[in-house]
Amino acid sequence: MYEKNWRHLFKLDPAKPLTDEALEKIAESGTDAIVVGGTDGITLENVLDLLARIRRFSVPVILEVSTIESVSLGFDFYFIPTVLNSTNVKWMNGLHHEALKEYGHLMNWDEVLTEGYCIMNLDCKAAKQAEVLKQPTEDDVIAYAQMAEHLFGLPVFYLEYSGTYGEPEIVKEAAYQLQKTRLFYGGGIDTVERAKEMAQYADTIIVGNVVYTDLKEALRTVNAVKETAKIV
Structure with missing residues (x-):
């Protein structure tokens, strides 16, 4: 079962190249888990290839499902996004319904x-794909956070x-709304300072792009997050 005390996750894109040496450093960094997911170029082949490479290590591995075609057994956990601010119901429950018709009987x-x-x-590509057309304000975010916890x-x-x-x-205001629902934050965590700042408010910090641009700094975010106390 998913561990609620996870503080730091690396997110790896199966469509982006990553050396075995870099992957070993990521897997053995002390991160709580590795998420496999992305928006473009996600195929069953590259998902399974990355899964097999990560499985050489003991770190938990998660598939964040972005396409039905890339769903595969063998992961420890499956994260299923529903885009609350999408204007297309497909990204809220349409794909989910389609996926469960095919794979629901297999799911643990x-x-x-x-x-x-x-x-x-x-x-970003995800916004364009999910047809997010309006920039969320602080009030919007608060309402979506309340929706996540209290309505859904x-x-x-x-x-x-x-x-x-x-x-x-x-991020701080979103955190104030949540008691049972955990707050994940992802985006622009490319320095230790940024990792520490957002770790004050979010339960879990997702680190992705910097893995491919500055691996050394990416690895430093693990301890930065875990040593930062959440104040909200």
């Missing part, structure tokens, strides 16, 4: 976690800035 529900996404960067009872509310660094005050 103790391994499945639904993430209520709020996409904050309108220029989701285990995770995910503030996704996707390549850009978010506004700490908005």
Whole structure:
């Protein structure tokens, strides 16, 4: 079952090249788990290839499901995004319904976690794919966080800035709304300082792009997050 005390996750894109040496450093960094997921170029072949490479290590590995075609057995956990601020119902429950018709009978529900996404960067690929058309304000984020916890009872509310660094005050305000639902933060964590700042408010910090641009700094975020006390 998913461990609620996870503080730090690395997110690896199966469509991006990563050396065996780099992967070993990531897997043995002390991160709580590795998430496999992305938006473009995700295929069953590259997902399975990355899974096999990570399986040489003891770190838990998660598939964040972005396409039905890339769903595979063999992961420890499955994160299922539902985009709360999408304008297309397909990204809220349409694909989910389609996937469960095909794979529902195979699922171990103790391994499945639904993430209520709020996409904050309108220029990112995920926003364009999910047809997010309006920039969320602080009030919007608060309402989406309340929706995740009180209306839908989701285990995770995910503030996704996707390549850009978010506004700490908005993340802080989202954190104030949540008691049972955990707050995930992703986006622009490319320095230790940024990792520490957002770790004050979010339960779990997702580190992705910097793995491919500055691996040394990416690895330093693990201890930075775990040594930072959450104050909200």
